[in-house]
Amino acid sequence: xxxxxxxxxxxxRGKKVxxxxxxxxxxxYEGESVAAALIASGIxxxxxxxxxxRPRGLFCAIGKCSSCLMEIDGxxxxxxxxxxxKEGMQIRRQKGKGNVKLNEKT
Amino acid sequence: MKKLSTQILVxxxxxxxxxxxxxxxxxxxxxxxxxxxxEPGGQLIKQTHKFFGAEQHYCGIRGITIRKILxxxxxxKGAEILLNTSCVGLYEEKVALLVQDEExxxxxxxxxxxxxxxRENMLLFDxxxxxxxxxxxxxxxxxxxxxxxxxxxxxxxxxxxxxLIVSYQAVQAGIEVVGIVEALPHIGGYLVHAQKVRxxxxxxYTCHTIKEAIGKEHVEGAxxxxxxxxxxxxxxxxxxxxDIICLAAGLSPSIELLEQAGCKIVYVPELGGxxxxxxxxMETSQKGIFVAGDASGIEEAVTAILEGRIAGAAAxxxxxPTVKAVKxxxxxxxxxxxxxxxxxxxxxxxxxxxxxxxxx
Numbered sequence: 001x002x003x004x005x006x007x008x009x010x011x012x013r014g015k016k017v018x019x020x021x022x023x024x025x026x027x028x029y030e031g032e033s034v035a036a037a038l039i040a041s042g043i044x045x046x047x048x049x050x051x052x053x054r055p056r057g058l059f060c061a062i063g064k065c066s067s068c069l070m071e072i073d074g075x076x077x078x079x080x081x082x083x084x085x086k087e088g089m090q091i092r093r094q095k096g097k098g099n100v101k102l103n104e105k106t
Numbered sequence: 107m108k109k110l111s112t113q114i115l116v117x118x119x120x121x122x123x124x125x126x127x128x129x130x131x132x133x134x135x136x137x138x139x140x141x142x143x144x145e146p147g148g149q150l151i152k153q154t155h156k157f158f159g160a161e162q163h164y165c166g167i168r169g170i171t172i173r174k175i176l177x178x179x180x181x182x183k184g185a186e187i188l189l190n191t192s193c194v195g196l197y198e199e200k201v202a203l204l205v206q207d208e209e210x211x212x213x214x215x216x217x218x219x220x221x222x223x224x225r226e227n228m229l230l231f232d233x234x235x236x237x238x239x240x241x242x243x244x245x246x247x248x249x250x251x252x253x254x255x256x257x258x259x260x261x262x263x264x265x266x267x268x269x270l271i272v273s274y275q276a277v278q279a280g281i282e283v284v285g286i287v288e289a290l291p292h293i294g295g296y297l298v299h300a301q302k303v304r305x306x307x308x309x310x311y312t313c314h315t316i317k318e319a320i321g322k323e324h325v326e327g328a329x330x331x332x333x334x335x336x337x338x339x340x341x342x343x344x345x346x347x348x349d350i351i352c353l354a355a356g357l358s359p360s361i362e363l364l365e366q367a368g369c370k371i372v373y374v375p376e377l378g379g380x381x382x383x384x385x386x387x388m389e390t391s392q393k394g395i396f397v398a399g400d401a402s403g404i405e406e407a408v409t410a411i412l413e414g415r416i417a418g419a420a421a422x423x424x425x426x427p428t429v430k431a432v433k434x435x436x437x438x439x440x441x442x443x444x445x446x447x448x449x450x451x452x453x454x455x456x457x458x459x460x461x462x463x464x465x466x
Contacts, residue, residue: 002253044237057236059241
């Protein structure tokens with residue numbers, strides 16, 4: 001859900017961009033964090049914890065608590081609260097510690 | 107690797123950092139500020155409420171406006187500000203390692219001011235890791251920065267100023283606040299803020315705490331219970347339907363960088379727990395490393411601005427002592443003392459006294 005009218009604030013949203021969550025297209029605005037865009041679309045579970053497989057969501061929103069680690073454009077352990085959306089971004093829920101794909105160059 | 111050099115490096119462009127940069131620039135120093143966020147201003151970016159205090163302390167102005175004033179002034183005075191840039195290490199040779207867009211570079215400095223702010227405290231209760239449980243600052247970010255609502259019904263834990271202000275802001279944003287839970291027998295924050303939420307008809311449960319969060323994949327409700335002498339009473343459980351649980355249970359200073367740099371850390375509960383030891387000039391146990399704002403002990407934005415001013419002047423004074431810098435330090439120390447005379451300044455005042463009494 002997004003706020004369109006507010007007694008004090010006026011939200012100047014950036015350009016509309018398309019991002020993909022688990023392959024599904026989601027609308028987002030340039031300048032907003034991945035977590036904000038997902039929550040605006042009603043997505044609350046951002047990852048599952050390694051041991052107990054507990055669902056985890058956004059908690060601190062300032063890059064301190066690691067609750068929102070996700071797989072973004074193939075890279076695991078990305079802070080969804082700090083990373084800004086980009087056109088075509090592929091976002092996945094991280095399960096456990098995430099898999100690092102090693103390519104031939106590295 | 108790219109190498110930069112500056113006289114004063116400021117880590118964190120919140121109220122304390124920007125204020126220290128302004129002061130250091132006014133005293134003629136070369137200043138570089140870095141901040142890991144894409145926008146400067148630290149937590150002021152989400153503070154839509156008006157500030158209290160004396161006129162010279164931005165009284166009656168909203169945090170979001172103070173942020174603009176400070177940022178514009180810092181730029182105007184000549185501070186270089188690097189955004190999206192994290193400081194990941196401070197080293198003995200007076201070199202800092204910074205990272206911007208996955209590229210790292212070195213900054214050589216004479217003095218560094220660490221104003222890295224604070225983080226939200228967690229509370230212990232069943233299901234406290236469920237999605238839908240947010241720190242008060244996180245909820246403010248969603249509502250006031252991005253204009254995003256994470257739910258419809260919110261239960262607030264904590265009735266300090268942050269708990270009260272964020273509850274009010276949640277209502278402004280269109281969230282129904284179903285209650286405010288407070289472990290103390292009385293409301294924690296300022297009466298004006300409490301009256302605002304009471305006028306909206308929000309129930310405040312004093313002598314209560316949260317027992318558990320209900321829900322499988324995300325929050326669907328909460329169970330609270332009554333406390334007597336800080337002990338929960340069986341049979342007093344009350345179930346509350348909500349999809350947001352907001353925690354306003356205090357903050358802890360973010361001190362990793364100072365710890366890594368070898369600054370002495372002391373435990374002062376009045377200041378939020380483990381804090382870097384510092385003197386009246388905001389200098390830590392490591393010469394040339396200064397601290398300001400919430401990173402030096404939890405207080406508020408006005409004192410962060412004043413502490414930043416002291417740290418900025420003291421850092422320049424360490425490089426090049428001047429009468430002007432000493433005058434700024436003395437005047438600002440008096441200002442802080444005056445500001446802490448109020449009833450809510452008692453805790454930080456005691457905390458700082460305790461801190462100053464420890465010798466590094």
